[in-house]
Amino acid sequence: MFSVIKLTKTFGANTACDRVSFAVDAPKMIGIIGRSGAGKSTLLRMLNRLTDATSGEVIHEGRDILTLTGTAKRAWQSDCAMIFQQFNLVPRMDVVSNVLHCTLNRRSTLATMFNLYPTADIHRAIDILDRLGMAAHAPKRAEALSGGQQQRVAIARALMQDPKIILADEPIASLDPMNAQVVMEALRRIHEEDGRMVIANLHTLDTARRYCDRVIGMRDGRVVFDGTPEQLTTGVARDIYGADASFSEEATSTSIEALERSDAAARVIAEAKATV
Ligand SMILES: Nc1ncnc2c1ncn2[C@@H]1O[C@H](COP(=O)(O)OP(=O)(O)OP(=O)(O)O)[C@@H](O)[C@H]1O
Numbered sequence: 001m002f003s004v005i006k007l008t009k010t011f012g013a014n015t016a017c018d019r020v021s022f023a024v025d026a027p028k029m030i031g032i033i034g035r036s037g038a039g040k041s042t043l044l045r046m047l048n049r050l051t052d053a054t055s056g057e058v059i060h061e062g063r064d065i066l067t068l069t070g071t072a073k074r075a076w077q078s079d080c081a082m083i084f085q086q087f088n089l090v091p092r093m094d095v096v097s098n099v100l101h102c103t104l105n106r107r108s109t110l111a112t113m114f115n116l117y118p119t120a121d122i123h124r125a126i127d128i129l130d131r132l133g134m135a136a137h138a139p140k141r142a143e144a145l146s147g148g149q150q151q152r153v154a155i156a157r158a159l160m161q162d163p164k165i166i167l168a169d170e171p172i173a174s175l176d177p178m179n180a181q182v183v184m185e186a187l188r189r190i191h192e193e194d195g196r197m198v199i200a201n202l203h204t205l206d207t208a209r210r211y212c213d214r215v216i217g218m219r220d221g222r223v224v225f226d227g228t229p230e231q232l233t234t235g236v237a238r239d240i241y242g243a244d245a246s247f248s249e250e251a252t253s254t255s256i257e258a259l260e261r262s263d264a265a266a267r268v269i270a271e272a273k274a275t276v
């Protein structure tokens, strides 16, 4: 349903994405991991046409979406909603208006000026907020909410577009572990219940392992791993992140050390079994 073929983006002499290729045959939940500067955000931005690719193709339902212009390009951008680390809500506006904001381009200037939304849209927005456990917060200003709550509002806003694909760029990087879990569970549930594809840039290995069906590892703009969470072994993680000190507890809550501990534990168990 979706093929990325040799997708490349250069900024001057710097190649941010280098012939990135992968294909998805069913709506999966895909995690993209890699160290800072690996090209993860650039990849997502090219997929929804926020950034123009230098070369390559992105085939979705038989069309190369990189060639779309005007209305067709905007329709594609509406089909693949973007969620950002910093939520990008309008802080002083109430929650339900934030969710309804994406419907603005469908309405007249007068209706927009007076903040008049069709009742059916308001009901839909409340239903979506309810799905995310946020309906009670609908009248509050966005700025009055916690980060996790704001991100759930941002997900609700994305769902209001009824997208086929949700692209999330580090959706939990600004959240504490509790809120991070709530937001990842919300994304997973949307994926499972609605059959929407989710592609999320994630900065922690354990999040990718826990919530994704497939993990793509990027290094220096290139795909260096593409497989299941089970195939993401310690050695592979080292290769993706590089074996230097930048791969730290701070960058990923499942550190190499933790993986090694579990590998070591597995070895001890295997040895114990062998001696029985
Ligand atoms: N607009 C831009 N102009 C010039 N260089 C850019 C631009 N955007 C990204 N780059 C460069 O492209 C490379 C990839 O950047 P990108 O933001 O995609 O990485 P990332 O994997 O998302 O990193 P992070 O984990 O820090 O968000 C980096 O070297 C970056 O400096």
Ligand SMILES: [Mg+2]
Pocket (backbone or CB within 6 Å): 040, 041, 042, 169, 201
């Ligand atoms: Mg990024």
